Amino acid sequence: MYSATLDSQSYVQGPPTQRFRDNLRNDTKYITSWISAGWTNDVMTYGNLIYLALITERIPIIAKFTPSHVDNSAPPFAFGEVIDVHRLSQAIGSPVIEWHEVKDSESKVLDDLGCWTVWESVQKLDPRPRGSPSLNWLRLDVSWTRAPDWVKLTAPGIKDNHASFWSLATLAFPETRSNSLELTNHPSPQHQVSLSPDDQLLCFDYLYYVGAQNAWEWESDYSPAWRFVGQHMHWNASLERLADEHARRAMNVPVNEPTPPYISIHIRHGDFRNYCNDLPLDQCFASLPVIARRVAEVQEELRTQKSIEVTQVIMTSDERDPEWWSGVRAMGWTWVDYATERTEEIYGKWYPVFIDAVIQSNGAGFVGTHGSTMTTLARRRVESWHGGPTRVVKWGSPNADDH
Template sequence: MQYDPDSRSSARYKDDFPSTGSPTFLSRKRFMLIAWTALVIVSLGCITTFVSYTSSPFSPPQVQAVVDPFGPSTVLKGGPTLSFRGLLTPIHDIRSFLFFLVSDNLLADVQYITSWVSAGWTNDVMTYINLIYLGLITDRVAIIPEFIPSHVGGHVAPVPFERSLTYLVFEVCWKSPFSSGGKSSTFVDDIGCWNVWEAVQYREAYPRRSRSINDLNLDISFTKAPEWIKMIPNYEHDQHVTFWSLARLAFPTTRAASLVTPQPSPKHQVSLPPDEHLLCYDYLYYVSAHQPFEMEYDYSPAWRYVGKYMHWTPALENLANDYVRRALGVLEDAPIPPFISIHVRHHDFQNWCGETPIQDCFAPLPVIARRVQEVQQELLQTKGIKASHVIMTSDERDPAWWREVSELGWFTPDHTDTVALYGEWYPVFIDAVIQSQGAGFVGTDRSTMSIVAARRVESWQNGPHKMVKWGSIGADDH
C-alpha cells in the first residue's frame, strides 16, 4: 500500500471551533437506517418517548417501541441501578439521583459495545458514528456516553448524546455521575477493555485517555490489542485501524488467540480480560474501512450507514433558522431563501502554517468567493436553484476580516448573546446546523467540521460542495 505522509497533515484530524455550552440538537428521523442493534444512552436524566424506526439496507428484524423507560424493551431488562455490575435496588426518581446502566439490567442473549471520546466535538461525533457502525457489523447494541467539553473547558457540563445525535431504535435516559449538582456515586465499577491506542501509535505507552472514564466511575483493566489491527503496518504517522480488524476481536476465536496479560486497573489493581458481554475499546476515532480519514469520501460506509441518518432535533433546527432569518433579514416564519453556507477555519490552523506568514497561509476571501461562485453556478445548472445569499461561519476573530466578509455582501449569524442565552456549546452547534442547511457548501480543506458539513449537505440537501485548500500562496489555484 502506497501512502503519502505529506498529503495527510495531522491538521486534518483536528476538530474545528473551540467548542462552547449545553445543547438540544440532532434528532430522530422518521425513517432511518437500523440494524437490529439499538442504542442505549448513558447521559443526563430526561423524560423521553420511545420511537421505533423502519427502513434499512440491512433489512433487520423490526424492533418494537416502548413507552416506559423502566419497562421491558428489546435490549434492557428494566431500570438502572447505582452500579455497572452490582445488583442494587433500582431507583426510579431520575430527577434526583445518579444512575449507571448495570450489567444486571443487560439481557444475557444481547451483546453490547461501547467506547469513549477525547478529540473535540466534531471528531467525537465521527467517533460515535464509527462505534455505531462497528456495532452494526458485530451485531451489538451500542452504548453511547456523553460528549465531553474538550474545546469548552472543565467548567462546562458534558452533552448527553440523546440531546444531540440520535440514531435510535429507542432512547433510555440515565443520570450520569457528572453534572449532578456536586453529588456523584462513589461506586467504582471494574471492567476489561481493549487498548487500541497503544497498538497503533508509538509515542504513548498507555491507552487513550478520556475524561468520560472518570465521569462514569469506571476502573478499566486494558488489554493491548494485537499489532495487526493497524491499517498501515509500522507507519508512525498514521493511527488508523480497519473496522473488520476490530470486529474480529468481538468474536470468540480471534479474541481467544489475541489475549495477552491485561494491564491492572489504576484504582483496584484488578486484571481483567476484555469483557465479552459488554465489548469496549478505548478509542474509535481512527477507524476506517479502506483508507485513513475516509469519511470525507462519498463511499464511506460509516457515513452511508450511520452518519447521514443523524438529524438535528426540531428545537435546535428552529433555533438555527431564527439565526438565519435574522442574518438575512427574513421575517419570522417566512420561507428561508436558498443560500450557500461557508465554514472557514482559521484559529488553531495557524499552528500548522509553520514559518509561512498567516496572510500567505490562509486562503484569502477572493479565493473563497471563487469557490462560492462555482457552487452557485453548479446549483443553477444542475438544479435550477439561484442561491444568491451566502452565510459565513468561522472561528476567525479579526474584526477587519469580518468587515471584508460584510463588504462581499455575505451574511453571518450573530452570536453576541448566544452563550448568555443558551450556553457555551451553542455557537458551534448553531453554526453546524446552518452549515448543513446550505443548498451548497464551501469548506476548509482538512477541517473535520467542514468534512462533516459537506457530507450533510450532500446527503440531506443533495447539494454540491467545494473545499478551499490552504497552506501557501496559490494553494487553491485550479
C-alpha cells in the first residue's frame, strides 16, 4: 500500500493549503482524532490513533499538543518537535503526517468535516461528543455522528469508557460504515451542516479510552498500542540533547566526562492529594524512606543482572514543599532546578514537562508512582529502550507499599 518512501511529503499534494481537503491525495485514505487530557495521556491518545491507522491501513494525521496541563498561555506544540517522526515512521513501516503539513496553521478558512463521536457511545454522563481545543486551532467545524453502541469494549452494564480497537476499525470499511450511517447526527456548531462521517479522512472525537482486550491496556505487557507504536515513539534528537544537558548539570558531571548511568524517580503528589480524602498527606503518600527502599531494589537488580553500580539518582516530582525537597537532598539524590536553569524563560513553558519525561525514560532503572500515566510511560520506556529494572510505589494509606 505504501510507496518505498515514508516521507510525509509524499502523502500530501504539496505545501500546506488554506483548506485541508485541497492537500489530500485522491488515491490515499487518512485517519485523525484529537486530544483533550494531560500531556502524557495525549501521547497515549496519539499512540492509539497511530495503531488504529495501522490496522485500518490509513495514514494518520496528528495535531499539535495543546497546553491543557501546562499553562493555557503556552502555544500548541508540534508532535514532531517532541517525537522523532521519521524514526517512528521507519519503525512502524507507515508514514505519519502532522496537521500543519496538511493545512496552513494561519488559515482563516473554517472547514466542514463529518466525524464519529465515540465518547457518546461509551459513557452516559456526558451526552455530547468530546470537545477538543485542537478543533479551534485547526479551524474545523465538525458534524458528529454517534458511533454504534457496540464499539464499547466492555459489556453495556459495566461502567467504563473504553472502546474496542477492532470495533472502531470496522467503521473504516465500506460495509460497516454504510450500515451505521443512520445513527444520531449532530449538525456542525457553526455552519449547521449535517454530514456523514468522512470516508477519505476517517475521524473520531477521542481515542484515549481504547483497548484491544481490556481497559487501561498500556499498563499491560501485551498492549498492542504500546508494542506496535508507543515503544517506537522516541524523542526528537534536540529535545534528547537538551534533557541530557539538564541531567548532567543536576549530577554535576564534568564537561569531558560521559553522562553516568542514573536511576530516575517520578513521584506525583499534585492532584493525587484529592484521592487522600481525610487522610493526612504524610500518611497517604509514600515517605522518602519507602521510596528509597524501591531505589535500593532497582540498584540491587542493576548490580546482579547488569553488573553496574548506579549511585546517581534523579528525582522528578510536582511536589512544591521545600521541606520535602530538603529530604530528597538528604537522601543524596538530585533534581533539575528549572527556576535556576531558567528553562521556561529560555525555551518555553512546555519544556520542564518534556525534560522530566526524557530524564525519566533514560534512567538505567526507574521508580514511579502507582496510578500515574506519566509513570506508566516512563516505566515502559526504561524497560523497552534500556532493558532496565523498574518499580512502582503504592500509596493511599499508611504502609500501602509494604511488601
